[in-house]
Amino acid sequence: MIERLAVIGVGLIGGSVALALRETGSVKTVVGCGRSKENLVQAKRLGIVDHYTHDVAEAVDGADMVLLAVPLGAMRETLSGMRDHLQSNAVVTDAGSVKGSVIEDLREVFGEVPGWFVPGHPIAGTERSGADAAFASLYQNRRVILTPTSETDPKAISRVELMWRQCGADITRMPVAHHDEILAATSHLPHMLAFSLVDSLARLKENDEIFRYAAGGFRDFTRIASSNPVMWRDICLANQDHLSAMLTRFADELHELAAILEQGDSEGLLEIFERAKRARDRYIDGVE
């Protein structure tokens, strides 16, 4: 049982953890912390938090579990803010979409990766944000990746794993760099493509007309371009190396595809499309 959970950043991710733990009776008290008073008031009204504060030092005071669910760009400042206020038995974890940058932030603030910090990333979310978007079943049967380092205390890992299991999630462990490479492919690159395509079309002079004739497939394809721009700016910068390599490689492949198309290479096109359909039907629909 978590006695006192501090959720720093009470949005879709942090709010849903609190709701899931409450539903399974796995937490006694939840303290919310964030910048927007309106969002915190709403979080209390929705029963996500019992108390709230704008001060991270106050939020972690007395907490045995701390969840950092802030944008990656706010991670370092948040860590600094809690630095001298954690109680001795506290375990801290985060939900950032890039893990290498969090490790860097930890080294910067604490001079090491503290044993009580368990880097984590729930593979779940929607394009919505804020406390209003939170719901208890968000993590049900979803994967949570933990990327502990050799310095991480095994007992801290166990406590964080238990928390995510109580939220209904399946837990996997992997190395930091491996996580960041996989997520660059399955999440960060698709977001870059969706943002970039919508922006590109919006800048065409007939953009009004173009969007008017967009059908269902386009809506699904570009749904992720409605995600929070600040959060995604932070993610892309935090995973800069893996992501820019992947982006460059994909841009090269599109140039090749354009060449295949210009040559009217019917076999070449069909081969790509068939391989893609097979892969998607097999891997993606299998887990839906």
Added chain:
Amino acid sequence: MIERLAVIGVGLIGGSVALALRETGSVKTVVGCGRSKENLVQAKRLGIVDHYTHDVAEAVDGADMVLLAVPLGAMRETLSGMRDHLQSNAVVTDAGSVKGSVIEDLREVFGEVPGWFVPGHPIAGTERSGADAAFASLYQNRRVILTPTSETDPKAISRVELMWRQCGADITRMPVAHHDEILAATSHLPHMLAFSLVDSLARLKENDEIFRYAAGGFRDFTRIASSNPVMWRDICLANQDHLSAMLTRFADELHELAAILEQGDSEGLLEIFERAKRARDRYIDGVE
């Protein structure tokens, strides 16, 4: 009232037209035509067609309305097949996603764009295909673009417009090239990107693991990569010029984006993401 409708290609598109016209009592008899016996038997079982045949000449015999809902690559052969068998009051329309190539096919087969042919394109569909996928409400409040030429008979246009209105659709007219340019942007390019991304990831050596960590956003983003590969190969080749120009331009933009990312240009990234989110929220969600 349509006396006898010939649907050449009884899949999602053609089958849904038949079902919608039946539901509004706008057609007496529907004849289906296609290559797969299994699909035609299923179409009859589902009440989509009254009769079926594999022979396009037989299918159009006695029909006052003919809908060509075959892949673009089969359009020319289909037109040749019906050439000497249409009755004098017949109107023919199609549902191809590219209109320039259909116009070329018509000139090739008939030496001109016949007055009784009304080129059309319903902006509707799902990633599913076949008679099984058809449903009567597919075109409800969807747009249908007609691209008649100066040679098209106004009476033929009216009859086709009436048919689509009876399916619940809104009708717009626009020039052939303009249609093909707009659709390259909103439909053909996104499909190319989705096919290409999934194929690219499937060819990575850790592809099993990559797809395992794909979350909801990725599933939506890549849904269109489960579309019919042959149909899309045909569409891409038919709209080759517009599409390859757009693909090259977008690949260039991705290279620029990679550069922005490598420079750590936080403002530049945020600007793109914010513009994209604004455009999507405004244009896309407004029509959902």
